[in-house]
Amino acid sequence: MNHDTDHRHITAEPRRRIELGSVEALRLLGSVSLGRIVFTQHALPTVRPVNHALDGGDIVIRTHEAAALTMHARQTEGPGVVVAYEADDIDPDTHLGWSVVVTGYARLVTEPGELARYQGMLRPWVDQSMDQAMRIHPDLVTGVLLTADGRPGEV
Template identity: 35%
Template sequence: MPCDDYRALELLSRTPYGRVSASRRALPFTTVTRHLLIDGQLVLRLHRGYGYHQALDGSVVAYEADNINSGASDTWSVQFTGTARVFEPTPGERALFGRTPRLADGVPFDPVFLRIEPQFVTLHQLTDVPAFQFARMA
C-alpha cells in the first residue's frame, strides 16, 4: 500500500462521518454516513429508510470524508472508490459504531451496513487555508 494510502486511512479515523456517492436510476446521489475502518475495509452505517443501500449494494461507489469544517488552517480530504456490499456486522463491530441517531428525517433510525473494499484511495491537502467569513450581499 502506498504511503499516501496509509496517511489517508489514518486521517479517515479522525472524523466519524463522510459522504457516499453513487447513482440511482441513472441519477447521482450523495448521502451522509457514519464510517469505521475494520480489517482494511471501510464499513458504513446509514439509515435503511432512505433506501440508498439498495442502489449502493454491488455498485462502484465513491466515499469522501474531510476536516474542511474543522477551522484548521491545514485541511484534508480523503476519497475511496470501490464496490459496496450490504453486510451484517458482528455485535462487536456494531458496538464500535456507538449509539445510532434517534431519528432520520423524523422517523426512527434503522441502521443498515455496507462494506467497501477500497480500490483507489486519494488524499488531497490544502495548506494555510484562510479563515471562513460569511459574505454579505449589499
C-alpha cells in the same frame, strides 16, 4: 448568511496541495466519524452524509432497510455497488486541512455476528432504526493536504 456581518478572517496566503499516500489518507479518514457516500440512484449521482468506522482497511457504515443504497445493493449482483466515499477536515476560516476520497464497492453485511459487531461499533446519529450495515472496500484512495506553507505539519 449576511456578508456584511461575516467577519471571519480568511488568510490571503496561497495554499499548497500535497498529495497523500493511501495509508496516510485512510489514517486521516479514520480520525473523523462523518463522511459522505456517493452512489447512483435512477442513473443519477446521489450523496448522503453518514457516520463511519474503519475495520481492517474497509469503511463500514450503517443504514436501514428502506434506504436507497440498501435497496440498490440488494438488487445488485457481482462485487457490489460502486460508490465513492469522502471525508475531510478543512478549517472554515483558513481553508487548511485535508480531504480524502475512496472509490470502491459497497456490499451489505449479511453475516449476523459481523452485523452485530458493526452495530456495536457505529452508533446512529439520526433518530431512525439503522438495522443494516455496508462494508466498502477501497479500490482507489486519494487524499490531499492543504497547507499554507507547503510543509506537511501535524494534521
